[in-house]
Amino acid sequence: xxxxxxxxxxxxxxxxxxxxxxxxxxxxxxxxxxxxxxxxxxxxxxxxxxxxxxxxxxxxxxxxxxxxxxxxxxxxxxxxxxxxxxxxxxxxxxxxxxxxxxxxxxxxxxxxxxxxxxxxxxxxxxxxxxxxxxxxxxxxxxxxxxxxxxxxxxxxxxxxxxxxxxxxxxxxxxxxxxxxxxxxxxxxxxxxxxxxxxxxxxxxxxxxxxxxxxxxxxxxxxxxxxxxxxxxxxxxxxxxxxxxxxxxxxxxxxxxxxxxxxxxxxxxxxxxxxxxxxxxxx
Amino acid sequence: xxxxxxxxxxxxxxxxxxxxxxxxxxxxxxxxxxxxxxxxxxxxxxxxxxxxxxxxxxxxxxxxxxxxxxxxxxxxxxxxxxxxxxxxxxxxxxxxxxxxxxxxxxxxxxxxxxxxxxxxxxxxxxxxxxxxxxxxxxxxxxxxxxxxxxxxxxxxxxxxxxxxxxxxxxxxxxxxxxxxx
Numbered sequence: 001x002x003x004x005x006x007x008x009x010x011x012x013x014x015x016x017x018x019x020x021x022x023x024x025x026x027x028x029x030x031x032x033x034x035x036x037x038x039x040x041x042x043x044x045x046x047x048x049x050x051x052x053x054x055x056x057x058x059x060x061x062x063x064x065x066x067x068x069x070x071x072x073x074x075x076x077x078x079x080x081x082x083x084x085x086x087x088x089x090x091x092x093x094x095x096x097x098x099x100x101x102x103x104x105x106x107x108x109x110x111x112x113x114x115x116x117x118x119x120x121x122x123x124x125x126x127x128x129x130x131x132x133x134x135x136x137x138x139x140x141x142x143x144x145x146x147x148x149x150x151x152x153x154x155x156x157x158x159x160x161x162x163x164x165x166x167x168x169x170x171x172x173x174x175x176x177x178x179x180x181x182x183x184x185x186x187x188x189x190x191x192x193x194x195x196x197x198x199x200x201x202x203x204x205x206x207x208x209x210x211x212x213x214x215x216x217x218x219x220x221x222x223x224x225x226x227x228x229x230x231x232x233x234x235x236x237x238x239x240x241x242x243x244x245x246x247x248x249x250x251x252x253x254x255x256x257x258x259x260x261x262x263x264x265x266x267x268x269x270x271x272x273x274x275x276x277x278x279x280x281x282x
Numbered sequence: 283x284x285x286x287x288x289x290x291x292x293x294x295x296x297x298x299x300x301x302x303x304x305x306x307x308x309x310x311x312x313x314x315x316x317x318x319x320x321x322x323x324x325x326x327x328x329x330x331x332x333x334x335x336x337x338x339x340x341x342x343x344x345x346x347x348x349x350x351x352x353x354x355x356x357x358x359x360x361x362x363x364x365x366x367x368x369x370x371x372x373x374x375x376x377x378x379x380x381x382x383x384x385x386x387x388x389x390x391x392x393x394x395x396x397x398x399x400x401x402x403x404x405x406x407x408x409x410x411x412x413x414x415x416x417x418x419x420x421x422x423x424x425x426x427x428x429x430x431x432x433x434x435x436x437x438x439x440x441x442x443x444x445x446x447x448x449x450x451x452x453x454x455x456x457x458x459x460x461x462x463x
Contacts, residue, residue, distance in 0.1 A: 061447075065443060071343065076342050145374050148376050
């Protein structure tokens with residue numbers, strides 16, 4: 001491969017860039033990009049807090065590397081948003097108050113202890129794998145291209161955290177803490193699939209291949225056999241039509257800028273350097 | 283579109299000169315492997331007026347990408363084939379470790395890095411499979427020093443995004459391997 005290689009491009013992508021979108025679809029796409037970017041950005045910063053204090057040196061390295069991946073993914077998504085809105089990616093990332101951030105409720109929560117960090121990562125990475133599988137077929141070529149690449153990298157994160165939930169689940173103390181962490185996180189995790197404003201437009205344009213409600217069903221269905229194997233409770237029910245729906249009420253509001261108070265502390269740290277010299281080139 | 287995947291015979295004389303020059307531009311972190319052997323050159327479009335090169339990041343967050351862009355731009359500008367030279371980054375195609383050439387694998391081994399195993403395939407899914415082992419298997423990675431397969435994955439994540447850490451039980455040497463991605 002390499003030089004002279006025939007490289008597959010995304011066959012379904014038909015929208016080459018912002019110029020192919022009307023104003024309303026652009027606005028809806030901006031909401032989607034901001035949600036995706038903020039999820040990765042904020043989680044990357046939480047991940048970075050484990051650098052130096054992980055339970056083993058290997059985990060310091062793993063979390064640091066994963067944090068670098070996530071912040072890089074966010075940066076690339078902010079660049080797509082910048083192409084759409086004309087604002088600079090750095091300003092999009094840092095020039096917002098905490099209420100301007102659109103990450104799902106799950107990502108606004110404090111890092112917590114090791115079991116909570118692992119449980120959150122597992123719920124996030126499985127949910128992310130579900131939406132990436134769909135969005136890699138997006139009709140918006142810049143998004144399909146980028147997320148096709150992101151997906152390859154995220155597979156390593158999922159592999160890592162799949163290993164960790166199995167390891168925690170394998171002894172009584174770890175299992176008790178993992179179960180408690182999952183119980184506490186489920187409502188906030190469901191916010192990853194809260195429908196976005198303008199979602200209908202995105203689905204109609206093929207930018208979002210399936211609505212978030214459908215993706216939530218796909219996620220729960222894919223988790224069901226794994227949770228059964230690990231004997232972990234899955235708060236979901238399979239309907240007569242085969243579709244999975246949650247049996248706990250979701251904690252919503254992240255996409256509207258409502259977050260746990262813990263996010264204020266993280267936001268303060270994330271934006272500290274930027275606020276020292278707004279508009280500086282880094 | 284540009285000269286993506288254009289066979290060597292279809293290149294303009296300017297493009298052929300640019301490709302030759304790119305063979306002498308090396309990865310800033312692993313100075314034995316060229317950007318061509320690393321498989322990051324997506325396209326070269328060259329006329330007597332301008333050269334446009336598009337490259338694929340090995341990892342989205344790769345911090346070496348800006349250094350590579352500048353090194354490529356300088357090397358090509360130095361040829362004098364066209365007054366205007368630009369180097370852009372694209373995700374129109376995705377870099378995969380399968381893009382590293384066989385010569386690139388040899389260069390990596392010379393530098394003490396194990397080349398990547400075959401990359402997992404990522405097709406558009408109709409059914410989501412969250413069993414990660416279906417995608418990324420821990421394949422046997424031979425030691426770049428003694429070629430033994432008696433090696434152990436120490437950490438899937440390493441000092442850079444693109445590498446994992448292994449240990450060779452045979453020659454008792456830690457080494458880094460390129461992620462199959």
